[in-house]
Amino acid sequence: MKKLPIGVQTFSKLREGGYCYVDKTELIYQLTHRAGDYYFLARPRRFGKSLLVSTLKAAFSGQKTLFKGLYLENNWDWDIKYPVIDISFGRGIVESRAILEQRIKTMLEEHAHAFGIELRNENLADRFAELIQKLEQKYQHRVVILVDEYDKPILDNIDTPDIAMEIREGLKNFYSVIKDRDAHIRFALLTGVSKFSKVSIFSGLNNLNDISLEKRYATLCGYTTDEIKQIFADYLNDVDFKTLGNWYDGYNFMGEHVYNPYNVLLYLDNRTFRNYWFETGSPSFLVKLIQKRQYAAPQLEQVKISERMLSSFDIDHIEIETLLFQTGYLTIKKVTQQGPRRIFQLTYPNLEVKMSLAESLLTGFVRHPLEQEQNLSATYKALQQGDMNALKSVFHAFFASIPHDWYRKNQLAGYEGYYASIFYCYFTALGLAVTAEDTTNKGQIDLAVRLDNNIYVMEFKVIGKTGDAGSALKQIKDKNYHDKFLGTGVVIYIVGVAFNKEDRNIAGFEWEQISH
Known part of the structure; x- marks a missing residue:
């Protein structure tokens, strides 16, 4: 079995230097040779946005040797070397507008020093404009501007709105220069995770072309199935593509679906299905x-x-x-x-995201990680064995463990969606086949859960002290929610769960086995 080389990247193809590449440069050619100068691309983290920016910088600055064997090698004017300003906010965390402005000032000084230019203006916007104009004068070619992680300073402070708004205003002031120096700019691309409204951050930049959901650029970042099979052929001998796709494929940007490249590369290197992408950032x-x-x-x-x-x-x-x-x-x-x-x-794009997000949501309710793991294991065992009494015990103990003070801070005790969410997150975090609000000809099943040869049809109700604890199971039977699974060769369990909003726990947990 051939081991994936260290340093595997997103662009180009396998070569003797020990790097594995996927050639996206034809798409880069299309992007840089169409009408319009300013573009915006949003993609989730770890999707290759920074590598896309680096590739654009290498092309515009005339580094032809890096493109040997790629589409751009014979489809680019290598005689022109454009001055490139590449700004990245990916480094560190910006905690205030003052830190943001110091970060920008440092990056502008680094560019001025690298190009042998002296900047005289003190105001950041004026300083940026001065750099653009002087670069064009020195190189006699319009400037290329690439901004990576344009929104990260805001997202780093999204839970402190006052600071985030101050940083937003600082970025708005900085980005406004791009519009003001339109005549001096050959091409500009801004990348990020989120798209903030033009009014809030790109005011005046009304010709910014958002390509995030353009079909022709849907695969600009990420791997298609064909790309994986062609480029990584030497590393796929024992790969189960159905499982690989289930874990890491499924991202759709209005074109052919793509895999998360970060996950694919780590899986091919480690040969273990894990939550690689989710582990790199906490939601x-x-x-x-x-x-x-x-x-x-x-x-x-x-x-x-x-x-x-x-x-x-x-x-x-x-x-x-x-x-x-x-x-x-x-x-x-x-x-x-x-x-x-x-x-x-x-x-959800795939199993990794669905499982991991559910685990993160559970963590907000379960304060101790060991307790959460024990509950998950007990839940899986109960479902696997069809032991409904054990399942009831797990959830009854869970709800009993939530401190009374926690409920005083919100109104969740009387909220049916809260209780359904707990069950849903437990089942989903286990990687089970879970369908919420599954439609039948007589209504919607709250949850349908499948594990091996068992199907669990579940309904949830919130009742008062005098409410009917059997109302949830009765609804399943009255509306025959389970009929859609009859004749499929599975064991069907119908489960009705009623919650008492005063006691904040399970008041009724009734179930029946319908067929085998």
Whole structure:
């Protein structure tokens, strides 16, 4: 078995130097030779945005030797060497506007020193404009501007809105220079995770072309199935592509779906299916926002939003669904037309994201990691054995362990979605086949869960002290929710769970085995 070489990258093809590349340079040619000068690309973290920026810099600055054997080698004017200003906010965390301005000043000074230019203006915007103009004068070619992680200083402070807004204003002032120096710029690309509204951060830059959901650039970052099979052929002898796709494929940017390249490379190197992408960043702010807004986790299976919501948000108006999509936790499943409007149905891209997000949501409720792991193991064992009494004990003990003080800080005790979310997150974190709000001809099943040859059809109710503890199971039977699974050769369990909002725990846990 041939081991994947260290230093594997995103662009080009396998060569003697021990690097594995996927050639995306034809797409780069198309992007840099179309009408228009300013572009914006949003992709989740670890998708190769920084490498795309580096490749553009190498091409524009005339480093032909780096493109040997690639599309650009014979499809680029290598006689022209453009001056390139590449700005990256990926380094470190910007904790205030003062730190942001010092960071920008340092980057401008580094560029001036590298190009042998002296900058005289003190104001940052004027200093940036001066650098652009002097570079054009010195090299007699218009300037290329590449900004990587343009939004990171804001996202680093998203849970402290006052600081985030100050940083946003600082970035807005800086980016406005790009529009003001239009005549001096040959090409500009800004990349990031999120797309903030033009009014809030790109005011005046009205010719910024957002290519994030253009079909022709859908695979500009990320790997397609064919690319993996062609470029990594020597490393795929024992790879189960169905499982690989289930774990890491599924990202849809309105074209051919792509794998997360970071995950693929680490899997090929380690040969172990793990949550590689999720381990590199914690969605703590997202988890807090979901809990604060009492967003029912099962709703993540059926998200539908408009194009306007999909494409932008701002610090003082953050929609959970928009944030989930732009940060890579949800992707496009289907697009439907409602007259002139497009409606986007979102879903999890793959198993890694679905499992890991569910685990993160659980962590907000379970304070001790060991307890969470023990509960997960006990849940899996109970479902595997069809032991409903054991399953009831796990969840009853879990709800009993939540401190009373925690409920005083919110209104979740009377919220059906809260209890359903706990069950959903436990099952999903185990990597089980979980379907929320599964449609039948008589209504919607709250949860349908499959493990091996067992199907669990579950309904949840919140009741008062005098409520009917058997109402949840009764609804399943009255509406025959389980009928859709009859004749499929599986063991069907119907499970009704009622919660008492005063006791904040399970008041009724009834179940029946329907068939074998």
